[in-house]
Amino acid sequence: MTNSKTIVLVGGGHNGLVCATYLAKGLGPAGYTVQVLEARDQIGGAASTRCFGQDSCKGGFRVSAVAHVLHSLDPQIGRDLNLANAGLDRGPAIETISLGRNGDHLTLSATAVSGNGLSKVDIESYASFKNEFRSYAKALKPLMTNRPPRLKNMDRRDLITLTQLGWALRFGLGANSMLEFLRVGGINIYDVLNEQFDSERLKGAIAADAVIGHHMGPRTPTTVLTYLHRLQGELHSPQTLPPGGMGKVTEALAEAARIAGVHIRTGAKVTRILIRDGSVTGVALDSGERIDTELVVSNADAKTTFLKLVGTQDLDAMFAHRIRKTRTNGTVAKLHLGLKGLPEVNGMSVAQLGQRLLIAPDMGYVEHAFNHAKYGEFSEHPVLEITLPSITDASLTRDGYHVMSVVACFAPYALKTGWDQGREVFADRIVSLLGAYFPGIASQIVARELLTPVDIEAQYNITGGHWHHGELGIDQSFMMRPVHGAAQYDTPVDGLFLCGAAAHPGGGVTGVPGRLAAERILALSR
Amino acid sequence: MVEKDHFRQVLQHSPFHDRIEEHNLIKNWMSWNGYQTARVLDTLSAEYFAIRSGCSVMDLTPMEKYRITGPDSLAFLNRLVARDLSKLKPNRVTYVVWCNDDGKVLDDGTIFHLGDAGYRLCSQHHQLDWLLISSQGFDVEIAEETHEVAALAVQGPTSCAVLRAAGIDGLDQLKPFGIQYTQLLGFEVMVSRTGYTGDLGYEVWTEPRHAVDLWDAIFATKHRGLYDVRVIGLDALEMVRIEAGFIMPGDDFITAETAVRADHDRSPFELGVGWTVNLDKPYFTGKGALIKEKSSAIKRRLVKLVVEGNKPPVDSFLYDAMKGKRIGTIKSQTWSPILKANLAMADIDYINGKAPREIWAEIYYQKELTWHATWARTTVSEKPFWSHPRKSATPPGPY
Numbered sequence A: 001m002t003n004s005k006t007i008v009l010v011g012g013g014h015n016g017l018v019c020a021t022y023l024a025k026g027l028g029p030a031g032y033t034v035q036v037l038e039a040r041d042q043i044g045g046a047a048s049t050r051c052f053g054q055d056s057c058k059g060g061f062r063v064s065a066v067a068h069v070l071h072s073l074d075p076q077i078g079r080d081l082n083l084a085n086a087g088l089d090r091g092p093a094i095e096t097i098s099l100g101r102n103g104d105h106l107t108l109s110a111t112a113v114s115g116n117g118l119s120k121v122d123i124e125s126y127a128s129f130k131n132e133f134r135s136y137a138k139a140l141k142p143l144m145t146n147r148p149p150r151l152k153n154m155d156r157r158d159l160i161t162l163t164q165l166g167w168a169l170r171f172g173l174g175a176n177s178m179l180e181f182l183r184v185g186g187i188n189i190y191d192v193l194n195e196q197f198d199s200e201r202l203k204g205a206i207a208a209d210a211v212i213g214h215h216m217g218p219r220t221p222t223t224v225l226t227y228l229h230r231l232q233g234e235l236h237s238p239q240t241l242p243p244g245g246m247g248k249v250t251e252a253l254a255e256a257a258r259i260a261g262v263h264i265r266t267g268a269k270v271t272r273i274l275i276r277d278g279s280v281t282g283v284a285l286d287s288g289e290r291i292d293t294e295l296v297v298s299n300a301d302a303k304t305t306f307l308k309l310v311g312t313q314d315l316d317a318m319f320a321h322r323i324r325k326t327r328t329n330g331t332v333a334k335l336h337l338g339l340k341g342l343p344e345v346n347g348m349s350v351a352q353l354g355q356r357l358l359i360a361p362d363m364g365y366v367e368h369a370f371n372h373a374k375y376g377e378f379s380e381h382p383v384l385e386i387t388l389p390s391i392t393d394a395s396l397t398r399d400g401y402h403v404m405s406v407v408a409c410f411a412p413y414a415l416k417t418g419w420d421q422g423r424e425v426f427a428d429r430i431v432s433l434l435g436a437y438f439p440g441i442a443s444q445i446v447a448r449e450l451l452t453p454v455d456i457e458a459q460y461n462i463t464g465g466h467w468h469h470g471e472l473g474i475d476q477s478f479m480m481r482p483v484h485g486a487a488q489y490d491t492p493v494d495g496l497f498l499c500g501a502a503a504h505p506g507g508g509v510t511g512v513p514g515r516l517a518a519e520r521i522l523a524l525s526r
Numbered sequence B: 001m002v003e004k005d006h007f008r009q010v011l012q013h014s015p016f017h018d019r020i021e022e023h024n025l026i027k028n029w030m031s032w033n034g035y036q037t038a039r040v041l042d043t044l045s046a047e048y049f050a051i052r053s054g055c056s057v058m059d060l061t062p063m064e065k066y067r068i069t070g071p072d073s074l075a076f077l078n079r080l081v082a083r084d085l086s087k088l089k090p091n092r093v094t095y096v097v098w099c100n101d102d103g104k105v106l107d108d109g110t111i112f113h114l115g116d117a118g119y120r121l122c123s124q125h126h127q128l129d130w131l132l133i134s135s136q137g138f139d140v141e142i143a144e145e146t147h148e149v150a151a152l153a154v155q156g157p158t159s160c161a162v163l164r165a166a167g168i169d170g171l172d173q174l175k176p177f178g179i180q181y182t183q184l185l186g187f188e189v190m191v192s193r194t195g196y197t198g199d200l201g202y203e204v205w206t207e208p209r210h211a212v213d214l215w216d217a218i219f220a221t222k223h224r225g226l227y228d229v230r231v232i233g234l235d236a237l238e239m240v241r242i243e244a245g246f247i248m249p250g251d252d253f254i255t256a257e258t259a260v261r262a263d264h265d266r267s268p269f270e271l272g273v274g275w276t277v278n279l280d281k282p283y284f285t286g287k288g289a290l291i292k293e294k295s296s297a298i299k300r301r302l303v304k305l306v307v308e309g310n311k312p313p314v315d316s317f318l319y320d321a322m323k324g325k326r327i328g329t330i331k332s333q334t335w336s337p338i339l340k341a342n343l344a345m346a347d348i349d350y351i352n353g354k355a356p357r358e359i360w361a362e363i364y365y366q367k368e369l370t371w372h373a374t375w376a377r378t379t380v381s382e383k384p385f386w387s388h389p390r391k392s393a394t395p396p397g398p399y
Ligand SMILES: Cc1cc2nc3c(=O)[nH]c(=O)nc-3n(C[C@H](O)[C@H](O)[C@H](O)COP(=O)(O)OP(=O)(O)OC[C@H]3O[C@@H](n4cnc5c(N)ncnc54)[C@H](O)[C@@H]3O)c2cc1C
Pocket: A010, A011, A012, A013, A014, A015, A016, A037, A038, A039, A040, A043, A044, A045, A046, A047, A066, A067, A068, A069, A070, A071, A072, A268, A269, A270, A271, A299, A300, A301, A304, A309, A330, A332, A333, A334, A407, A456, A460, A461, A462, A465, A466, A467, A468, A469, A499, A500, A501, A502, A506, A507, A508, A509, A510
């Protein structure tokens, strides 16, 4: 017993900041102080802004480092933590445009689709499909926005969540929709989209949303669930490009944290979570410093938390083994381009170029792109999600220049040839694919960098560089996320909690794991 | 076993096989960990009495053996087993159990501290996968050496004298659970004063290529007319291990790895081996669960029962009174010739943390192919049923 009244957050990613702020508000009055220890020199983790190009920021370019589209930040957090007051600016709403080579682009909004060559039937089907799927996403909301219920030894909170889920499925959806939901829930997005649409481009674009960030292709079972995960954001807010990049969002979260009394330290890497007799006693930093605490909340992924910071010697063998066996290899790379002048796309206005652009011409293309990842290769023809944030945000670079931010799938962490060999080859491949849509772009490039999953792991301290800190397979979701025995934010180690994307409901810049972890800790401390 | 054809030999032969075969008059073989092993070779009672009043020899080669080496060996083993191994000195052996995450016993065995050569773990069942799972995060190497080490259990009152006559020196000062190395006919043997009989006895370990020479040296004492030495099978061993009160994973309780139904697996406390559990040492697998279990009254126990009468209580149900409430079952049992009693290991429910005041067995038995039922009163024995001072006397004394 150290009798410490310090709470330590390991990691200042967006979830760590959200969790810290709730804890400071909830436990501050009881005399607790909350400290965030972030290993990097910057807070925000995968939701931050970075510089690249000549002389780095000066005369160079700034860009959302890893995550670049804000599509699901939980509005309840905005209200609870008064984020508007802390300077949160979500930025302009954007739509998704799936690029065609010949100017036949499709624009997909939350409710409607338009574009040359689309049949009337597809246009109508899209509206009803989105309507139906949003209602499924809504039915899942009790599960996605609450702590996952335990299946054994349920308490009142667990029962309420399950009741809400059951109610939402049965009465929220209605009998017919519920049956349909139960039918599609476990199957793949490929089959579902083929039932719904004719347009290959339309199906490709929707399928891309179901698989980006996952080690899955459209034909992989449960891609309907990953798509519904993605749709959670659409239930409450439009997707946006935050001005100043994603780092501005986490700066606002950090500001809210400071207002609540949270003490934030950067450049403070935790090397060890100290444990005695099964309980947390403190943390050790790489500087040699030691902080006494009985309550540690980890924003780091589960492998980092348990296998590196706790260490297997303080864990049951099978628990440690199950953590080690979780699938955490990332599949997404991030390409940043500094461009002289704005690239042009056949038939698109500047305003359109500022939207979220997809290259995913059809589902076969997406599936083939994934096939490579299965065998440790990067895609020959990758699926791309492109933004040009400098169109609406002049702060990112100087006049006459632009920044392009590209999420590229699939780029498996365990590349057969190794990424030292593969990095530039894959970057070249993406650029040449871009060239097919943005003619002449190659000659506009004045700076470029590719962050592979290996780079994301090294620079952002995420095992495997995984989008969700671990696959969102059905076996690694809900009450089994990251593994059963640690699925309600508390862990087998007394005083150690998880609050990052490794916990339910997973990744994306949502803040939900951070909020739910804080709620769990506050409930237990009562 | 690199040859591709090894599978054609369904049961493996130990390096002692040719010698054992000569003694095995009734060819009553069975499989022990995939090795062809004698159940009974000649007459069960003769083999039993060789253990209790002479010198018995049993092939131990099939027992699972693992070698653990590397800088974290001690830390790894201490996190594996419930006992505190930090006190285990080089050239000493200790009895251990290990648990899964839920504090339920996976297996039991012995750990030999071999000094610079690391540790040897001997277990009842195959454990390599669990050892590898448990080794994550520890700088250790784990090698299965079951087939690379030949071993004989030499047990009984005259075992020390026999080994001495066979040419193995220096055993006088070897204490129980001690290890000693000697040269025999120019090769090295390791002798440990360990065994499964509860009597004076040794286990002798060597390389398979010296196995036959070791065997012949021991049996030469018999051929020279000095001592009677008898090969024994697993059936005689089963009798004496119950007398000695040793538990048998897989027979007396279902091991946690193989248990499917909830509540069928057993903790060390429930098996009566709580004395090997140290909750004050650093974390080990199952510790959290065991601390929790300790906080409430024990629900059931594997107990040692003396069953009155002369009917063998095979698989009997147990009751809290004659025709009372059913509270458990007999797991294994034997007639003890030396104690003239029916002895049993039984799994029974406890009430408020205590054994029921009375325990009765309902015994079914046959007379000329006709079944009968009877009731027998039983008593719990907290100590081993049978023990002898020579088991721990050093020097063991002349027999
Ligand atoms: C290529 C890519 C593109 C993405 N694009 C999007 C997108 O467009 N939109 C979206 O919503 N999501 C996107 N995501 C997902 C999103 O970025 C993450 O799921 C989310 O940022 C995770 O937030 P977090 O707070 O849980 O963890 P993180 O952001 O990973 O924060 C964890 C923090 O803990 C710190 N840390 C780790 N170990 C230690 C230690 N030992 N000591 C101290 N600190 C430590 C890390 O440095 C890090 O700052 C993308 C992910 C990837 C990989």
